[in-house]
Amino acid sequence: MIPNLEYIRAENLTAALEILSNHKYKNRLLAGGTDLLIDLRKNAETEKIRLIDISRLYAIKQVNEDGTTVRIGAGISHSQIIKSEIIRNYFPALNAAVKTIGSVQTRNRGTLGGNICNASPCADSIPALLAYDAIVEIRSSQNTRLLPLAEFLIHPYQTDLCRDEMVTSFHLKKITGSFGSAFIKLGRRNAMSIARMNAAVVLQMDDRNKINEARIAAGSVMPTAARMASAEKLLTGETPSEKLFRTAGQQVAEEMIRVSGRRWSTEYKEPVIPVLVRRALMQAWAELKNCGDRFLV
Ligand SMILES: Cc1cc2nc3c(=O)[nH]c(=O)nc-3n(C[C@H](O)[C@H](O)[C@H](O)COP(=O)(O)OP(=O)(O)OC[C@H]3O[C@@H](n4cnc5c(N)ncnc54)[C@H](O)[C@@H]3O)c2cc1C
Known part of the structure; x- marks a missing residue:
């Protein structure tokens, strides 16, 4: 009721x-x-x-860019994100993530701000925004503050928001040089399914074709979706290969068990999350090879 x-x-x-x-x-x-x-x-x-x-607040329904940063309004719907050329160009893993959310009807109504503020461990836009190092803009009638998304998510379904605050936008820095990114979701079925696990990755290369920076974020493997620091470190400075990506996937599984312990779902998640991470890294690498310097800023 x-x-x-x-x-x-x-x-x-x-x-x-x-x-x-x-x-x-x-x-x-x-x-x-x-x-x-x-x-x-x-x-x-x-x-x-x-x-x-707040569904009709024009001020939080915009996507704006300057030379270095894109600001995505919290009130923008998933369908609007999918249509945004700026997001498709600079943050393709976010585009891919919101495409998997619910049905067309859910995507037409549901907003990015709502997905983040609900703070479900399996929310699909969160790993993508974590992988793009999103900063959350929070406003009250008195104040504006900026907080990294990783600090905004405190516990499952709990954020750092105070009673008089609203999330107004997300600030994402454009990645310089050549990069590839990907999002992968595993659900119980192909459509209209919340994620059993999801992962977003970004690979940025240096001019010797080594990985300059790797970012891996996974959902539903920790209490809140989170970046996987040890796997990221393992990849940095290395030449991409399937073998390397397989090892990175194993690292993510180990990090999951270190943080979350062994639970009823570990038997299933332990062998599966390395596969998801490896596939996401392979996709990002393939995108890099196909698109090269398309995103040079
Ligand atoms: C059938 C169905 C399928 C779904 N499938 C998926 C799926 O596949 N993947 C997935 O991730 N989610 C899924 N969802 C969940 C939901 O659609 C998303 O989380 C959606 O993005 C929520 O956005 P909303 O605008 O509807 O939020 P609301 O329901 O309006 O709000 C959610 C929470 O966030 C708060 N809030 C909203 N905006 C702000 C703001 N700007 N500042 C501060 N607080 C705010 C609200 O007060 C509330 O507590 C599904 C839901 C349904 C009903």
Whole structure:
């Protein structure tokens, strides 16, 4: 059952932040509602909830770029991300990740901000944004602050957001030089399935064709989606090869067990996550070979 609600539609960002700063009610931001409405039904609360509809805030629905950075509004829908040429060019793994989210209807309503703020360990856009080192822009009526996404995600379904704050955008630095990236998701079936595990990778090369920087982020293998530092280190400075990528995948499995311990799902995840990581790295490498310096900034 949906609890006792008051609904209010914010006309603009300033108004939304003003309403959010009033703590008389328990406020919840409503973006696409694809997670929130399920949550409200599941956890019916007795306390009155004020839903602040932010779905029509133009200020958080833009994609802007300058010479070094792309800013993606938190209110942009997954379908809009898929259509964005800027995101397709500079952040193809994010494009690939949101394409796998739910159905067309879910992607039309669901937003990037909602996917991140819901903070599910299996959210599909999170590994991609982690691999692109996304910075979260957070605003209240009094203040603006910037936080790396990895610090924003505290626990499963819990973020660093205060009661009077809203996520307004994500800042992603354009990667210089030649790079390849990829996103892979394993679900119970091919369509309309949440991820059992997912992974996003970025490989950036130096002019000797060695890996200058490797970024690997995985979802559903740790309490929150996270970067895999030991596997990234193993790849740095090396020449890409399938054998190297297989070893990196093993490292991710070891890191998963080190952090999460052995759980009921480990029997399944331990042999599978190395395969996903190896395949994602192979895809990123293939993209690099095909596209070369296409993304030179
Ligand atoms: C049928 C179905 C299939 C799905 N499949 C997938 C899938 O394959 N992969 C996947 O990752 N997810 C999936 N989802 C989950 C969901 O669609 C996504 O997480 C979506 O991106 C949530 O965005 P939203 O705008 O609907 O968020 P909402 O439901 O509006 O909000 C979610 C939470 O974030 C908060 N919030 C929203 N925007 C902001 C903001 N700007 N600042 C601060 N807090 C904010 C809300 O208050 C709420 O707590 C699915 C959902 C459904 C119903």
